[in-house]
Amino acid sequence: MTSNHKLSPGDLEELLPWHAAGTLDSDEAAEVERAIAADPELARRFALVREELTETILLNESLGAPSARAMETLFRAIDQDRKVVRRVASPSLGTRVAQFFSPRMLAWSASAAAVIVLLQAGVITRLVMEEHEGAAPPVQMIATDMPTYETAAAPIVSRGLEVDSYALVRFAPQASIGDINKFLDDHDAAIVDGPKAGGVYRVRVAHGSLSRQQLARTVKELEADKSIVSFAAPSE
Amino acid sequence: LSANTAASDEILIGRIAQGDRLAMQVLFARHHVRVYRFVLRFVRNEAAAEDLISEVFLDVWRQADRFEGRSAVSTWLLAIARFKALSSLRRKPDEELDEETAATIEDASDTPEISLQKKDKSEVLRSCLEQLSREHREVIDLVYYHEKSVEEVAEIVGIPEATVKTRMFYARKKLSELLKAAGMDRGWP
Numbered sequence: 150m151t152s153n154h155k156l157s158p159g160d161l162e163e164l165l166p167w168h169a170a171g172t173l174d175s176d177e178a179a180e181v182e183r184a185i186a187a188d189p190e191l192a193r194r195f196a197l198v199r200e201e202l203t204e205t206i207l208l209n210e211s212l213g214a215p216s217a218r219a220m221e222t223l224f225r226a227i228d229q230d231r232k233v234v235r236r237v238a239s240p241s242l243g244t245r246v247a248q249f250f251s252p253r254m255l256a257w258s259a260s261a262a263a264v265i266v267l268l269q270a271g272v273i274t275r276l277v278m279e280e281h282e283g284a285a286p287p288v289q290m291i292a293t294d295m296p297t298y299e300t301a302a303a304p305i306v307s308r309g310l311e312v313d314s315y316a317l318v319r320f321a322p323q324a325s326i327g328d329i330n331k332f333l334d335d336h337d338a339a340i341v342d343g344p345k346a347g348g349v350y351r352v353r354v355a356h357g358s359l360s361r362q363q364l365a366r367t368v369k370e371l372e373a374d375k376s377i378v379s380f381a382a383p384s385e
Numbered sequence: 386l387s388a389n390t391a392a393s394d395e396i397l398i399g400r401i402a403q404g405d406r407l408a409m410q411v412l413f414a415r416h417h418v419r420v421y422r423f424v425l426r427f428v429r430n431e432a433a434a435e436d437l438i439s440e441v442f443l444d445v446w447r448q449a450d451r452f453e454g455r456s457a458v459s460t461w462l463l464a465i466a467r468f469k470a471l472s473s474l475r476r477k478p479d480e481e482l483d484e485e486t487a488a489t490i491e492d493a494s495d496t497p498e499i500s501l502q503k504k505d506k507s508e509v510l511r512s513c514l515e516q517l518s519r520e521h522r523e524v525i526d527l528v529y530y531h532e533k534s535v536e537e538v539a540e541i542v543g544i545p546e547a548t549v550k551t552r553m554f555y556a557r558k559k560l561s562e563l564l565k566a567a568g569m570d571r572g573w574p
Contacts, residue, residue: 163550166557172534197571201560204510205529215421219435220413223442227406230446322532345418348532 156180161191165198171321171379182375199372206319206380210349312358315341316368319349319380332377336370351384390415394458402449413442416459419531420466426522427470437473441466456540463531464541467523506569513563521556528553 156164156177161184167173168181185192320329333339336354343350354367364383371381394415400408417438424441425434444465452461514525527533527541538553539546558574565571 163554166528166553167535170528170532172528172532194573197561197573198557200507200510201514201525201557202529204507205514205525207507208511208514209422209426209526209530212422212425213431214418215431215435215438219417219421219438222436222439223413223446224406224410226439226443227409227446230443231404231406 156184158184158191162194165191165195166202169195169198169202169379171323171375175323202380203382206349207382210317210345313353314355314357314359314364314367315384316352316354316364316371317345317349317380317382317384318352318371318378321375321377321379324377328377332374338371349380391457391459395454398445398449398452398454398458401446402452409442409446412445412458416462417442419459420462423463423526423531424466424470426526427467427519428473433473437466437469440469444469456537459531460533460537460540463527463533467541509567509569510560510564513560513567516563517556517559520552521559524549524552525556525560 161181164173164177164181168178171178173181185195324332333352339353340350341353345351352371354364354371359367361383368381368383371378394412397408397412401412420441421434421438424437425431428434428437441462445462452458456464514522517525523542524538527538533541535546535549538549542549544552561571561573
């Protein structure tokens with residue numbers, strides 16, 4: 150989608166949904182951003198796109214998650230496949246050699262895959278632990294009438310009257326860990342859970358319970374930095 | 386973050402191609418919820434959607450050695466999922482309500498007009514998103530929720546890139562019309 154030509158007004162308008170989702174290349178994103186800054190009507194239309202994006206994410210998140218049955222069915226079928234492969238394999242020298250090495254190879258592959266998962270988890274854990282040491286764990290909001298959204302799998306822990314305020318945040322694809330780290334620091338915020346499906350994180354945005362208006366304002370402030378945050382919504 | 390995930394997805398596919406069951410578990414854990422939600426929007430039946438995601442990932446297990454890495458793994462998954470969902474609907478045509486019928490049923494219980502009176506703006510917007518045709522819902526979900534670029538949507542849906550942009554424009558236009566009918570005139574298009 151890289152283009153050396155200036156985009157027409159029609160092209161710019163068509164690209165607004167992808168700009169809101171953060172999936173344009175950097176050249177196009179910069180051009181659309183400049184156009185939005187220069188054209189109030191385009192900026193108004195971009196605001197409509199962002200509303201649609203927010204509600205589409207919330208609508209999809211409300212669909213819940215599949216039960217464990219799906220995974221059980223899948224791995225039963227996979228194990229069946231593996232048995233069939235073992236039965237039809239001829240006991241040639243090559244096969245026997247392969248079988249000799251197979252457990253080690255499998256063990257190596259398993260370890261490597263586990264390392265990937267640990268590394269990814271480590272990045273987020275470090276982000277949370279180093280930069281926000283001592284941050285309170287997620288707690289449930291109490292006595293509030295604001296409409297909020299909670300991801301299906303997000304843990305809710307109630308600890309007496311202690312309440313904090315949270316938002317669901319999706320970071321822009323181009324944002325580095327360093328950018329996110331600084332952003333969280335600047336806003337005195339902390340990732341407390343995630344990523345959920347859709348790449349959404351649950352972020353503590355304030356110690357203590359904010360009013361509906363305060364939380365909406367805070368979420369708007371988070372969203373203002375489009376190079377870091379592509380989506381934010383109030384959460385419990 | 387996304388680039389790292391895409392790269393490690395490709396590593397996982399390489400290991401799955403060698404028969405690594407653990408790599409399959411990692412890939413499944415990472416993507417199954419999104420794939421489930423994508424097919425659920427087609428088949429509108431949770432049990433059927435669960436069956437379909439098992440089939441999608443079983444195909445990945447069996448065909449991982451054919452993955453060439455020309456697109457992101459998540460794009461490949463959604464393309465397989467879409468094919469499976471449409472095949473399933475073709476096998477059981479009576480299970481998919483045509484869009485007009487579906488809209489009628491939704492309208493009968495909770496029309497946008499009524500919704501506007503008793504719900505807030507965002508709920509009306511979501512209600513109208515639900516009333517879009519399958520094609521329009523699909524393109525909106527792929528762009529906004531699954532974060533797919535124009536090229537990736539074209540690959541998943543099997544249409545030219547120019548058509549992707551046009552379809553997205555008309556999906557949004559239809560959404561505005563539904564909102565206007567519900568009393569929310571956005572002044573666009």
